[in-house]
Amino acid sequence: MIISIVDCYTDEPAGLGVPPYLGVYPRYIAGVAFSHSHQCFYLRIDDLRPEKRGNSTLTMNSTLNANNATRILEGSHIIIVISGMHTPGKYLAAVPGTPSEAIRLLQGYRGKKILTGPAAFLGTGQTGGRIVHRVQNSGYDLVIEGDAWLWLEQYLTSKEISGGYSRLREFAVKGSEIVRQIQLPIIAEIETGRGCPRKIGCSFCLEPLKNKPEWREQNDVKEEMASLAHEGVEHFRLGKQSDFYAFKGGKPAEIEQLLKGAASVSHKTLHIDNVNPALAATEQGEAITRLIVNYCTPGNVAAMGVESFDQSVIEANNINSTPEQVMKAIASINQCGSERGDNGMPKYLPGINIILGLIGETKDTLEINLQYLKRILNEGYMLRRINIRQVEVFPDTEISRQGGLKYLKKNKRHYYKFRRSVREDIDHEMLKRITPVGTILKDVFMELYDGKHTFGRQFGSYPLIVGVKQRLPLREFFDVRVVGHMLRSLVAEPLTSSSSQIDHQAN
Numbered sequence: 375m376i377i378s379i380v381d382c383y384t385d386e387p388a389g390l391g392v393p394p395y396l397g398v399y400p401r402y403i404a405g406v407a408f409s410h411s412h413q414c415f416y417l418r419i420d421d422l423r424p425e426k427r428g429n430s431t432l433t434m435n436s437t438l439n440a441n442n443a444t445r446i447l448e449g450s451h452i453i454i455v456i457s458g459m460h461t462p463g464k465y466l467a468a469v470p471g472t473p474s475e476a477i478r479l480l481q482g483y484r485g486k487k488i489l490t491g492p493a494a495f496l497g498t499g500q501t502g503g504r505i506v507h508r509v510q511n512s513g514y515d516l517v518i519e520g521d522a523w524l525w526l527e528q529y530l531t532s533k534e535i536s537g538g539y540s541r542l543r544e545f546a547v548k549g550s551e552i553v554r555q556i557q558l559p560i561i562a563e564i565e566t567g568r569g570c571p572r573k574i575g576c577s578f579c580l581e582p583l584k585n586k587p588e589w590r591e592q593n594d595v596k597e598e599m600a601s602l603a604h605e606g607v608e609h610f611r612l613g614k615q616s617d618f619y620a621f622k623g624g625k626p627a628e629i630e631q632l633l634k635g636a637a638s639v640s641h642k643t644l645h646i647d648n649v650n651p652a653l654a655a656t657e658q659g660e661a662i663t664r665l666i667v668n669y670c671t672p673g674n675v676a677a678m679g680v681e682s683f684d685q686s687v688i689e690a691n692n693i694n695s696t697p698e699q700v701m702k703a704i705a706s707i708n709q710c711g712s713e714r715g716d717n718g719m720p721k722y723l724p725g726i727n728i729i730l731g732l733i734g735e736t737k738d739t740l741e742i743n744l745q746y747l748k749r750i751l752n753e754g755y756m757l758r759r760i761n762i763r764q765v766e767v768f769p770d771t772e773i774s775r776q777g778g779l780k781y782l783k784k785n786k787r788h789y790y791k792f793r794r795s796v797r798e799d800i801d802h803e804m805l806k807r808i809t810p811v812g813t814i815l816k817d818v819f820m821e822l823y824d825g826k827h828t829f830g831r832q833f834g835s836y837p838l839i840v841g842v843k844q845r846l847p848l849r850e851f852f853d854v855r856v857v858g859h860m861l862r863s864l865v866a867e868p869l870t871s872s873s874s875q876i877d878h879q880a881n
């Protein structure tokens with residue numbers, strides 16, 4: 375049987391699959407297909423978009439199957455589309471596809487068309503600040519809300535099989551073979567757990583609705599990474615979990631075992647994602663922070679779901695940390711992680727996510743948020759990233775029952791000024807603090823032209839965007855020297871080309 379995957383890319387609070395990230399969904403599905411000796415082809419939505427052909431920037435994400443996409447799809451018995459943006463952002467060199475775009479591009483192919491990924495569970499939001507509806511009348515033969523890899527195994531074997539991480543083990547390893555169909559370099563998103571350890575989750579979050587809490591075995595993670603490394607992957611992020619610090623009860627010994635195993639696999643980048651400030655603020659959390667600094671590579675970011683500094687909003691939305699816990703976590707991570715590493719970036723810094731439009735938000739909420747950010751700046755800390763997004767209202771969440779977009783609509787007219795103040799008064803200053811003029815950043819991967827300028831970034835968790843005022847070859851690594859700062863990106867001059875990663879194509 376021929377099974378094709380069409381990756382429209384995914385972005386969730388727990389898990390990223392937008393290039394250069396390769397998410398877990400395609401790898402697990404391919405792992406089942408390969409394990410049962412079926413042919414499996416990996417395509418990306420960019421391989422199917424006719425307007426992208428022949429444009430060097432826009433074909434950045436093409437797979438090695440791009441030129442044969444039509445023939446592959448004509449011969450496919452099953453076509454599995456992966457899609458879903460639950461925390462949509464702006465992407466440097468990728469435009470995610472939607473289920474409707476994919477089904478339009480797949481018209482005329484006879485294979486059974488299946489939709490999976492976050493969009494299949496509770497719809498997809500491409501921009502933020504909207505009510506998201508379930509996918510209906512989608513044109514697909516089947517919409518799989520749960521694990522598509524499990525469905526595929528049941529379909530191929532005609533057996534009832536129970537899922538879970540013990541069943542996933544072999545497929546996660548086998549799925550690494552899919553990397554042979556992609557241009558390297560990529561960064562592999564690695565799953566360590568699912569679900570939220572809190573009994574009642576935050577008002578806007580889908581994770582407690584999607585998954586019961588479960589953690590992977592450390593050795594399974596290590597074996598999957600080793601298998602990916604064997605296929606040439608050098609960049610990894612332990613990013614698919616709701617809170618890295620909560621792994622197996624947040625016990626430092628368990629987390630050390632996880633990190634030690636991951637670090638023993640050959641790699642250039644080892645980062646993490648998702649940190650609950652309430653845990654990072656504790657003594658146990660500080661021990662975990664030290665382990666992360668010790669085992670991971672520099673430029674690492676603790677993206678913290680702060681969401682709001684306004685106590686009344688925190689309570690109304692059942693958010694997990696108080697502003698003082700956030701301040702403590704920021705101090706602790708700065709203390710342990712601010713030393714500069716060998717790629718030019720501080721080793722490990724905190725980041726903050728803020729959500730606008732939450733239950734109970736007022737104009738004062740924005741002022742309180744700004745005052746806390748100013749306090750962080752004035753107390754001399756470094757914040758690597760302040761991510762501000764408008765709430766997405768998904769079906770069945772508490773916010774959908776308590777007014778939906780009511781607060782967002784009421785306060786929207788104040789958002790522009792708030793964002794502007796954060797960008798000008800906080801972000802810009804932080805950027806100068808983190809990467810002063812003269813800083814040398816190593817291994818910046820060039821991804822995009824804009825006029826005569828080239829934009830790139832290092833591999834990792836929330837890397838800084840670097841602009842160079844000349845056209846450099848795309849898909850090559852350069853060491854650069856910082857010469858200036860935009861609001862949220864750097865201006866740099868190239869030193870030497872440090873390209874060390876070779877595409878399969880060139881082999």
Ligand code: SF4
Nearest residue numbers: 570575576579581616
């Ligand atoms: S702590 Fe809140 S945002 Fe994080 S996974 Fe749980 S419910 Fe979601």
